[in-house]
Amino acid sequence: MSEQAEKSSFWRAEVNYFRLALGFFTRIPMGRTVQYQPEFMHTCTRYFALIGWLLALLLVALVHLATPIWGSTVAIALMMVASVLLTGALHEDGLADTCDGFWGGLTAERKIDIMKDSRIGTYGSCSLILALTLKFVLLQSLAQSEMLYLAIVLAYPLSRAMALTHVQDLPYVSGLGTVKKNKSDPLARPVSHKHLLFVIATGGIAALALPVSTILILALGVLLVRYLLRFIMQKNIGGFTGDVLGAAQQVQELSIYLILLAMVGSNS
Template identity: 45%
Template sequence: MTKPIKEMSTGQLTQQLFEKLKAQLNLFYLALSFFTRIPVPKTMFYSEALLSRSNQYFSLVGLVIGLLLALSYASFSAFVPINIAILLVMGVSLLLTGAFHEDGLADMADGIGGAFAIEKRLSIMKDSRIGTYGAVTLIIALLLKFTLLVELAKQDSNHLLLAIVLAECLSRAIAGSLISSMPYVCDSEHSKSKPLAQAQSSSELSILLLIGISPLIFYSSEVILCLVLILFVFRRLFKQWLLAKIGGFTGDCLGAAQQISQLLIYLTLVSFANKDILSGVVG
């Protein structure tokens, strides 16, 4: 009589585990569908509450994008020169994400640079048109990204591929972590980022950061320490700056944080590469 009961208990445990894994996979699909143009299964279930919880997988989305971009570069570089391959990869990145984060960077630059009153700044950020501040910021950011990627490619293809994966993954962890420590200030009911701006639990933040730092295992302790320190200082200063300028964050600010973090990661890796500190880190 006891054997069927044990088998039933094991089956229930297995079913519960399966349901939990299915729920987490659904959260990942929600994050992937929100931040990219990558197709997701039609069985994905959507709700604003679930989309809010999906913030823990922002960095995993970055990891997927990074791997796709690394694969794209490996394919392009077999047929065209390095600089052209990098331009093509940047184009693929924009196609994969719909320029989601770049748009946020430009909108934040327009809003904060184009007004003094908080209400006016938030109003400008909601405007779909791009202004002078946004255009100039975006051009500089894209040119800097291209230049840094070319410099990394000159060192070694492996350095570039790892850098792309790391930057896409870790930068989203930094941006997503701001949700846990700042109020959401955009009060528009039509804001596409509002469902993501709810409170972030400690477990969600931990998952976000653990996935974000995972590519660092391929780097030396000196590189890891420097990157962590630079990104920590940036996050702290960026948070204080946003609080002073608009009293919190918007979805555009998260996009800007991702773009700036990404550039800081590339800049740091280029600095180490020029000092030959990265020599031997990648096999």
């Protein structure tokens, strides 16, 4: 195979991985010609943060178009609705299930069992209401501080990148509450260091628009949240599930908004 043919084959494969990630992590159609193999799902996670970028850019465009017509309050509400529709509430569902399980069960097995129940309980309902309310208030405050667009393009990719890091040092927990370190599910296996570095770099690149001091505080903040979440996961179920990673993304997103808003306040 010629060098040109090899490059063409490489890029076709990468586009296919991106489309798989798009179809798995969002409700955006990935097209009928996409090629699927179970092992491809492990590779496509490298584009998790880039999916966050795509979502962020779409939502920024929506806010930009809606604000002159209805004002920032309505524009942000529409953005949140669009975000849920674009992702199919994938991460919000994970947050609700995780809260129901972690606070509704006494043993790891029972927590996992509750998390897999399609019905939502009191803890899940409260977590969704509080999280969405807090997100709306934070985005409103960031808009008033003229930080909304930057906050979105930073929080959406970076929160997804940080959620993926839990796969590296926690075991996947099965539906029976048992740990499976050699889980066959490709999405549950650790990725290579190069793979992880790409995810983190694409997830956090928007931070370069911030002052160096803010970047350092942001990095410290997301790492502290990351290890706090890891401790909670380990304590409750001894590892992670897909629901827990969704919850981690939501918590990290809110944490990034809080950190940015705190830095704006301290510099005013």
